[in-house]
Amino acid sequence: MLIVGNWKAYVESQLKAKALFATAKRLSAQHDTEIVLAVPTPYLGLLSPSNRSKVAFAAQNISAGTGGAATGEVTAALLKELGVTYTLVGHSERRALGETDEMVSDKVRHAHANQIIPIVCVGEKERDPDAHYLQLLRAQIHAVFEPLAQKERQQTILAYEPIWAIGKTASEAMSPRDLTEMTLYIRKVLGEYLPGRSALKVKLLYGGSVEPSNIRSLAEGTGVDGFLPGHASADSDIFSALVKALK
Numbered sequence: 310m311l312i313v314g315n316w317k318a319y320v321e322s323q324l325k326a327k328a329l330f331a332t333a334k335r336l337s338a339q340h341d342t343e344i345v346l347a348v349p350t351p352y353l354g355l356l357s358p359s360n361r362s363k364v365a366f367a368a369q370n371i372s373a374g375t376g377g378a379a380t381g382e383v384t385a386a387l388l389k390e391l392g393v394t395y396t397l398v399g400h401s402e403r404r405a406l407g408e409t410d411e412m413v414s415d416k417v418r419h420a421h422a423n424q425i426i427p428i429v430c431v432g433e434k435e436r437d438p439d440a441h442y443l444q445l446l447r448a449q450i451h452a453v454f455e456p457l458a459q460k461e462r463q464q465t466i467l468a469y470e471p472i473w474a475i476g477k478t479a480s481e482a483m484s485p486r487d488l489t490e491m492t493l494y495i496r497k498v499l500g501e502y503l504p505g506r507s508a509l510k511v512k513l514l515y516g517g518s519v520e521p522s523n524i525r526s527l528a529e530g531t532g533v534d535g536f537l538p539g540h541a542s543a544d545s546d547i548f549s550a551l552v553k554a555l556k
Contacts, residue, residue, distance in 0.1 A: 310341075310342045310343065310528060310534065310535045310536075310555050311342070311343045311345065311466075311512060311514065311534055311535030311536075312342055312343070312344055312345070312535050312536050312537075312538070312551065312552060312555070313345040313346075313347055313367060313395070313397075313428060313468070313514065313535065313536070313537045313538075314333070314344070314345070314346050314347065314538055314541075314542025314543075314548060315347040315367075315369065315397065315400075315537060315538065315539045315542060316329070316346065316347060316348050316349065316352075316369075316542060316543045317369070317402075317539055317540070317543070318349060319540060319543035320348070320349065320352070320543050323352075323355060325543075326348065326352045326355060326356065327355075327356070328545060329346075329542075329543065329545055329548070330346065330356050330364070332545040332548065332549060333346055333362075333364045333548070334360075334362040334364055336548075336549060336552045336553075337362055337363040337364050338362065338363070340552055340553070340555070340556060341556075342552050342555050343363070343365075343535070344363070344364050344365070344552070345364070345365045345366065345367050345394070345395055346364060346365075346366055346367065346542075347366075347367040347368070347369050347395075347397050347428075348366065348367075348369070349369065350368065350369070350383050350388075350391075353366055353368070353388070353391040353392065353393060354391055357391055357392030357393075358392070360392065365394040365395065366391075366392055366393050366394060366395070367393065367394065367395035367396055367397060367428060368383065368388045368393050368395070368396040368397065368425075369396075369397050369400070370383070370396070370397065370398075370400075370403060371383065371384075371385055371388060371396040371398065371416050371419065371420055371425070371427075372384045372385070372416075372419070373412065373415040373416045373419050374419075375419075385419055385420060385422070385423035385425055386423060388423075388425060389423055389424070389425060393425060394425070394426060395425065395426045395427070395428050395466070396416075396420050396425050396426070396427055396428065397427075397428050397430065397468075398413055398416045398417050398420065398427045398428065398429050398430070399413035399416075399429050399430045399431065399449070399453075400430045400470070401430060401432065401434075401470050401472045401475070404430075410448065410449055410452035410453075411452065413429065413449075413452060413453060414452045414453055414456060417429060417453050417457070417465065418456060418457065418461075421457070421461045421464070421465075426464055426465070426466060427465055427466065428466040428467075428468050428514070428537070429453050429465060429466065429467055429468065430468045430470045430516060430537070431446055431449040431450060431453075431467060431468070431469060431470065432446065432449075432469055432470035432471045432472055432516070432517075433445055433446060433471055433472065433473070434472045434473065435472075435473050436471075436473060443494060446494070446495070446498070447498050450467070450495070450498050450499065451498075453465065454499070454502040455502065457502075459503070459507075462502055462503055462507075462511070463503065463507060463510045463511060465511060466511070466512045466513075466514065467495065467499075467511060467512070467513050467514070468513075468514040468515070468516045468537045469491060469492075469495060469513060469514065469515055469516060469517075469533075470516035470517065470537065471483060471491075471517050474517035474518050475516075475517060475518060475539070476518065477517075477518045478518065478520070479518060479519075479520045479522050479523035481518075482517050482518035482523075483515075483517050483518075483527075485526045485527055485529075485530070485531050488515060488517075488527055488531045488533065489530065489531045489532060492513060492531055492532035492533060493532065495513060496508050496509065496513075496532070499511055512534040512535065513532065513533050513534050514533060514534060514535045514536055514537045515527060515531075515533045515535075515536050515537065516536070516537035516538075516539075519536050519538050519541065519551065520541070520547075520551075521547065521550035521551055521553075521554050524536065524551055524554045524555060525554050525555065528555060536551070538551060
């Protein structure tokens with residue numbers, strides 16, 4: 310299992326960042342779960358140089374450009390220099406700020422060109438009774454996978470992030486049965502871009518509301534390869550409980 314802790318902007322002190330990183334290192338030494346931390350860019354320079362553990366780092370966003378006159382952008386080359394292995398792309402909070410499918414596609418291709426593995430977030434804002442949200446999901450996947458080479462497609466990670474489920478309790482969010490159905494649908498769509506059983510090689514994460522009480526049931530038999538918790542990953546006790554529940 311792969312768990313990508315997205316700190317978002319919840320961590321605003323070096324002391325807390327170091328404490329969370331220490332927790333992740335301890336968990337990675339004690340459990341088989343693969344741990345990736347998506348931390349704010351300034352903390353990459355703080356934490357990465359001292360990393361001698363199995364914990365990997367992800368950027369929360371990546372520029373589609375190569376540098377130069379681009380104030381505020383963080384390029385792939387810089388992220389690589391800071392020890393980044395992965396990057397989030399197309400998170401719902403970035404899409405809410407105006408990031409389009411085309412922009413997401415550009416960033417994914419740029420990440421691959423710089424040997425950074427993109428974790429692409431896809432998912433519907435709401436579920437309509439006519440299931441038009443499935444076509445939205447298909448379009449988001451198509452925008453990313455259609456331009457890629459076969460090897461790049463296999464190396465791309467998808468994070469299914471139903472926006473309507475974020476911030477809800479485990480009982481209000483997605484059930485294991487619903488997640489299984491969505492996993493099967495996503496794998497079917499991926500089959501249009503990857504031949505045979507190659508679609509099964511694409512790692513699929515779940516990024517809805519995940520708690521220690523439901524993560525085990527969401528992991529078993531649903532077809533997901535891991536999780537993308539947000540706020541929970543910025544709390545050492547809750548993040549520890551999530552990882553331990555996956556044993």
